[in-house]
Amino acid sequence: MFHKIILFIFSICTLTIAGDWNWQYPKPQGNNLWAIEFYNERYGYAVGEWGTILFSSDHGLTWEIQYEGVTDNLRDIALADSITAWIVGDNGMILKTTNNGFNWIEQNGGIQNGLNAVCFWDKNIGWAVGDNKKIIKTSDGGTNWIIQVVPLIPNNISFNSVHFISLTEGWIVGSSGYILYTINGGTDWIVQKNTGATLQQIRFVNSTTGFAVGTNGSIFKTTNSGTNWNSLTSNTTLGLNDIHFSNAAEYWIIGDNGIILRSSNSGSSWYSENLDTYASIHHMSEFLGIKFIAGEYGLLAQKNNSDPWNFWNKGMNISVNWITFSDGVNGFGVGQYGRIIKTIDGGKIWNDVY
Known part of the structure; x- marks a missing residue:
């Protein structure tokens, strides 16, 4: 499975660089990075x-600007x-590369929506989803894209996440709480649920059990592939941004104002962990049982099993919102103004690499 991190785009802050954060060289661009x-x-x-594409071929030590078209x-x-x-x-906009980004080719998806x-x-x-309830699919690597129709929902609905567990079975979530489902690769989409709350993320543990999280502390769970979605009690009204499965029983949800929810019974009930911060948390990842979180104001913290959360940084001048680890010691984070950071010691020290 790919280690994927997506930068949440809503937070902006400018504080002072502190601690172990060091520039390795002057960065040639300062645009926000939204995905890595x-x-x-x-x-x-x-x-x-602004069309920023960066590429690294050396574990993230150096980055080069690629396509500027x-x-x-x-x-x-x-x-x-x-x-x-x-x-x-x-x-x-759709771009494709087949040579590590040396060349990027624009593909025509047949739509102008974001x-x-x-x-x-x-x-x-593959599938792409976006504003105004747009869903497009390709079966030939993007040479041709087909618009997939979703009837009976308003045209102004935006889709925020798409998740497939097979070639045929997948889900989409978006604004106004819509959960869409397909069993034929998107030829037909049905509305499984209209939760009312904007949903930010959907993930499935297996073919039958999945969760969707979003605004106002919303957590929805299915155990029958989405035939029924049940609302779970989160005891918070804060926005929830991501969900992470550590194992078959231990699940985590993170969100705004430092909220961390943990379940030890496969999501049947949730309780809050104290992180001692009001910074919003945007992503959680895990490697070899060690959990990592990133969020507003450069928040970076780590937790090993039952140990308390250990903060690495609380005071960067940038939001570092998403992190991933490629092994037990090497990790990356991305943030505003083109910031890419890296650790080579399991997160004890983080340095700017771009």
């Missing part, structure tokens, strides 16, 4: 506003293998 993904421990991309904000990236990738963004998320099952079959 590594295919393995060596090759990775970061994308962001577009000015659209780029929202998400999906990798099929070490050399093949797609990027989506505003105004229906695209917010993309996923590819293999080098040929």
Whole structure:
């Protein structure tokens, strides 16, 4: 499974660089980065506003600007293998590379609406979703894209996340709490639920059990592939941004104002952990049982099993919102103004690499 991290775009702050954060060289660009993904421990991309595409081939030590042919904000990236990738963004922008980004080719998705998320099952079959209830699918690597129709929902609905567990079975979530489901690769989409709350993320543990999280502390769970979605008690009204499965029983949800929810019974009930911060948390990742979180104001923290959360940084001048680890010691984070940070010691020290 690819280690994928997506930069949440809503937070802006300017504090003072502190602690172990050091510039390695002056950065040549300062645009917000909204997504980063590594295919393995060596090759990775970061994308962001004003058409920014960066590529690293040395574990994130150095980054180079690639394609400068577009000015659209780029929202998400999906990798099929070490050399093949797609990027989506505003105004229906779709870009593809088959040579590690040395060349990016614009593909015609047949729409002008913003695209917010993309996923590819293999080098040929993929989906992209976005504003105004747009869903497009390709079966030939993006040479041709087909618009998939979603009837009976308002045209102004935006889709925020797309998740497939097979070539045929997948889900989409978005604004106004819509959960869509397909069993034929998107030829037909049905509305499984209209929760009312905007949903930010959907993930499935297996083919039958899944969760969706969103605004106002919303947690929804299904145990029958979405035939029924049941609302769970979160005891918070804060926005929830991501969900993470550590194992078959231990689940985590993170969100605004430092909220961390934990379940030890496969999501049947949730309780809050005290993080001693009001910074919003945007992503959680895990490697070898060690959990990592990133959020507003450069928040970076780590937790090993039952140990308390250990803060690495509370005071950067930038929001570092998403992190990923390629092994037990090497990790990356991305943030505003083109910031890419890296640790090579399991998160004890983080340094700027771009």
